[in-house]
């Protein structure tokens with residue numbers, strides 16, 4: 368009879384050892400790549416910046432309306448700089464409109480479930496041609512100012528890049544915070560939003576993939592090459608390894624190392640890539656520095672996490 372407590376003790380020891388072994392084999396990312404330690408509310412507040420970016424970038428170019436035109440009182444703040452109605456084909460316009468409108472529902476659900484009150488303060492967005500050109504200038508390593516410039520609103524191929532970029536930030540952040548969200552309502556909310564956004568990202572990547580061999584006017588290279596260069600730039604700015612990938616990749620980045628087709632990017636086991644707050648800020652600011660605003664957020668992001676990053680001067 369004494370054997371039973373003994374067995375329990377043995378099992379407990381085993382369980383303890385296996386957690387020890389797990390802890391030992393999971394390598395922590397370097398400090399500049401780790402997620403910020405923050406509350407669930409702060410994480411939702413952080414993601415609102417990118418949700419608002421996505422909605423404004425999808426609705427203004429597709430139907431010439433902003434968040435407050437569709438659902439007054441949800442947000443308050445400056446109108447985005449440089450939005451234009453985009454020259455999209457009808458099918459793409461419908462799709463972009465739908466995804467933009469869906470974002471408004473997500474915004475409302477976040478306000479309803481978490482402790483964030485409407486109106487949500489909007490960050491100053493810059494979605495002008497000039498802001499997007501900063502990325503292109505960096506991609507092409509181009510210091511001359513006089514080259515043909517990238518205009519995301521000029522045609523469907525060009526717009527899809529800007530749209531995929533905005534959706535990608537959201538997906539990578541959802542993947543990053545999902546494991547640490549506290550509260551059943553909050554977890555259900557986040558998985559509902561994240562699964563929807565993964566669908567959006569996949570649909571947009573599939574649209575880009577259908578155009579992989581077409582050129583992106585006024586440039587001379589194809590959608591495939593530009594996706595690859597854009598991914599390289601994002602990885603370079605974020606400084607935490609390869610987490611953005613092109614549509615056509617070397618075999619070692621393809622699923623099971625067996626294909627060069629890469630409509631949906633993923634890690635060695637095709638799991639979604641996660642990015643931390645600072646990684647995303649380094650890319651969206653275009654400066655590679657989370658305390659140096661620029662690019663799509665010329666005055667920086669709103670919320671407690673970006674404020675702390677600024678105060679601590681974390682790059």
Ligand SMILES: *[C@@H]1O[C@H](CO)[C@@H](O)[C@H](O)[C@H]1NC(C)=O
Pocket residue numbers: 457
């Ligand atoms: C696109 O939609 C507009 C307005 O709804 C319509 O006038 C036009 O004929 C459509 N174009 C095509 C190619 O279907």
Ligand SMILES: *[C@@H]1O[C@H](CO)[C@@H](O)[C@H](O)[C@H]1NC(C)=O
Pocket residue numbers: 475476479480
């Ligand atoms: C807000 O949340 C409550 C319960 O958490 C729910 O019953 C209600 O339908 C939600 N409202 C909206 C507009 O989502």
Ligand SMILES: *[C@@H]1O[C@H](CO)[C@@H](O)[C@H](O)[C@H]1NC(C)=O
Pocket residue numbers: 506507508596599
């Ligand atoms: C720009 O430079 C980076 C590294 O400095 C390189 O990986 C990339 O291929 C270059 N882009 C072009 C278009 O030459």
Ligand SMILES: *[C@@H]1O[C@H](CO)[C@@H](O)[C@H](O)[C@H]1NC(C)=O
Pocket residue numbers: 576577578579580
């Ligand atoms: C793009 O070009 C490659 C190589 O020429 C070809 O294998 C592929 O099927 C093309 N893709 C599309 C979507 O046209």
Ligand SMILES: *[C@@H]1O[C@H](CO)[C@@H](O)[C@H](O)[C@H]1NC(C)=O
Pocket residue numbers: 587
């Ligand atoms: C565009 O690319 C083609 C093929 O690579 C090349 O022959 C042509 O000179 C390029 N045109 C410009 C304007 O760079």
Ligand SMILES: *[C@@H]1O[C@H](CO)[C@@H](O)[C@H](O)[C@H]1NC(C)=O
Pocket residue numbers: 595596598599609611612613614615616617620
């Ligand atoms: C871009 O393409 C080059 C050449 O095929 C490849 O070495 C690189 O890994 C690709 N980068 C990404 C981020 O897809």
Ligand SMILES: *[C@@H]1O[C@H](CO)[C@@H](O)[C@H](O)[C@H]1NC(C)=O
Pocket residue numbers: 619623624635
């Ligand atoms: C694919 O290649 C990487 C190295 O590039 C390796 O770590 C991984 O185990 C390979 N995956 C498979 C399924 O062979």
Ligand SMILES: *[C@@H]1O[C@H](CO)[C@@H](O)[C@H](O)[C@H]1NC(C)=O
Pocket residue numbers: 656657658659680682
């Ligand atoms: C990041 O930007 C801040 C503010 O401009 C600056 O103080 C800091 O030195 C920069 N860090 C790096 C690594 O460039």
